[in-house]
Amino acid sequence: MKANDSNVNIIKPGSVIGVLGGGQLGRMMTLSGAAMGYRFITLDPAESSPCGQIAEQIVAGYGDQNAARELASRCDVITYEFENVDADVAALLEKESYVPQGSKLLYTTQHRLREKQALEAAGVPVAPYREVKSAEDMVQAVEELGVPCVLKTVTGGYDGKGQRVIREKQAALTAYEELGGSTTELVLEQFISFTCEISVVAARNPQGEKRTFPPAENIHVNNILHTSIVPARVSSELQLEAQHLASQIAESLQVVGLLAVEMFVTGEGQLYINELAPRPHNSGHYTMEACTTTQFEQHVRAICGLPLADTTLLCPVVMVNVLGEHMEEVTTRLSSPDPLAEELGIVAKLHLYGKDEAKIGRKMGHINLLCHDVQHALMWVEKTNIWRNQNL
Ligand code: AMP
Numbered sequence: 298m299k300a301n302d303s304n305v306n307i308i309k310p311g312s313v314i315g316v317l318g319g320g321q322l323g324r325m326m327t328l329s330g331a332a333m334g335y336r337f338i339t340l341d342p343a344e345s346s347p348c349g350q351i352a353e354q355i356v357a358g359y360g361d362q363n364a365a366r367e368l369a370s371r372c373d374v375i376t377y378e379f380e381n382v383d384a385d386v387a388a389l390l391e392k393e394s395y396v397p398q399g400s401k402l403l404y405t406t407q408h409r410l411r412e413k414q415a416l417e418a419a420g421v422p423v424a425p426y427r428e429v430k431s432a433e434d435m436v437q438a439v440e441e442l443g444v445p446c447v448l449k450t451v452t453g454g455y456d457g458k459g460q461r462v463i464r465e466k467q468a469a470l471t472a473y474e475e476l477g478g479s480t481t482e483l484v485l486e487q488f489i490s491f492t493c494e495i496s497v498v499a500a501r502n503p504q505g506e507k508r509t510f511p512p513a514e515n516i517h518v519n520n521i522l523h524t525s526i527v528p529a530r531v532s533s534e535l536q537l538e539a540q541h542l543a544s545q546i547a548e549s550l551q552v553v554g555l556l557a558v559e560m561f562v563t564g565e566g567q568l569y570i571n572e573l574a575p576r577p578h579n580s581g582h583y584t585m586e587a588c589t590t591t592q593f594e595q596h597v598r599a600i601c602g603l604p605l606a607d608t609t610l611l612c613p614v615v616m617v618n619v620l621g622e623h624m625e626e627v628t629t630r631l632s633s634p635d636p637l638a639e640e641l642g643i644v645a646k647l648h649l650y651g652k653d654e655a656k657i658g659r660k661m662g663h664i665n666l667l668c669h670d671v672q673h674a675l676m677w678v679e680k681t682n683i684w685r686n687q688n689l
Pocket residue numbers: 424447454455456457486487488489490491494517520571572
């Protein structure tokens with residue numbers, strides 16, 4: 298049965314939720330959903346995936362149609378924890394099961410140009426951009442947008458891969474060739490000289506109810522999220538505006554489930570939407586202890602057609618990611634009393650994702666630092682020296 302205004306599909310506790318992808322987002326979704334009485338089956342090619350350790354797992358590739366069919370037959374509702382879901386699999390699941398998020402949102406957010414067009418249609422600001430299909434387009438686009446500007450591949454880019462910042466016009470064609478030239482779909486964006494980056498996680502259920510979490514201020518190191526600071530250090534008017542924009546986008550795109558909205562904030566207080574992710578987001582992990590409802594519970598509520606829950610921030614928080622290179626020091630430090638945390642009035646909550654190999658740059662877990670003042674938590678991050686060489 299499909300959801301519509303008069304006949305919304307309510308997935309009651311006790312039902313089975315299928316998760317495409319068995320990474321940490323699926324794992325934390327399972328932890329929250331299990332507490333609400335749901336059962337989970339994940340599909341992931343890696344045996345004993347972070348989610349598969351705590352849910353049932355079908356071990357198969359994401360493009361495996363037979364495995365997708367099995368998932369569909371065993372679940373009451375299906376969701377995904379990453380956006381690059383194979384289009385054929387998404388269509389198959391939609392036909393054979395209940396996928397309240399639908400495949401249209403994936404189709405939009407998998408493609409930077411379609412995403413920007415959808416954002417413009419939603420009436421929200423994006424950085425000026427041009428589609429680049431040829432070397433002539435490239436030269437003209439740089440001429441029109443000026444330098445600096447950022448060239449990006451339209452699909453497949455993540456963590457800063459598939460991007461080139463162009464600082465002088467002469468470098469335009471080199472960047473164009475480096476990213477694949479006419480064989481790759483490209484988009485050129487004006488460089489936004491932002492003072493900070495923030496993100497808002499919005500939720501919408503099939504009934505059209507919407508809620509947003511407080512904005513997080515995000516600091517990236519080597520293009521990987523390093524720290525999220527909440528409340529974001531911007532005015533309360535800007536925070537409200539960011540939440541309003543995220544809500545407006547969720548409504549315009551008829552989102553069901555979560556939508557993470559990344560934005561740039563300029564010195565003049567202007568917000569530009571940079572990117573969307575139709576799923577729980579790393580910058581929303583702070584909600585796990587710091588809000589009345591976590592982003593994962595909210596996602597389960599939204600896809601199951603339950604009323605959305607309150608998103609109040611209970612205390613200031615700093616979330617810091619634990620990568621492979623931080624694992625040893627983090628586990629040692631958090632396995633014994635921490636006078637520094639006590640002195641600063643901080644409670645450190647460690648979440649680990651159950652990954653065996655602590656490779657450099659691999660997200661192994663995160664710490665939520667609950668505090669009275671985010672400066673104290675940032676001081677803890679600095680003084681522990683675990684994240685050395687990563688300027689905040
Ligand atoms: P993205 O993959 O689009 O999220 O970009 C990765 C990072 O590159 C962003 O978090 C920004 O720090 C930076 N960036 C991307 N696009 C722009 C832009 N138009 N202007 C300035 N910085 C950008």
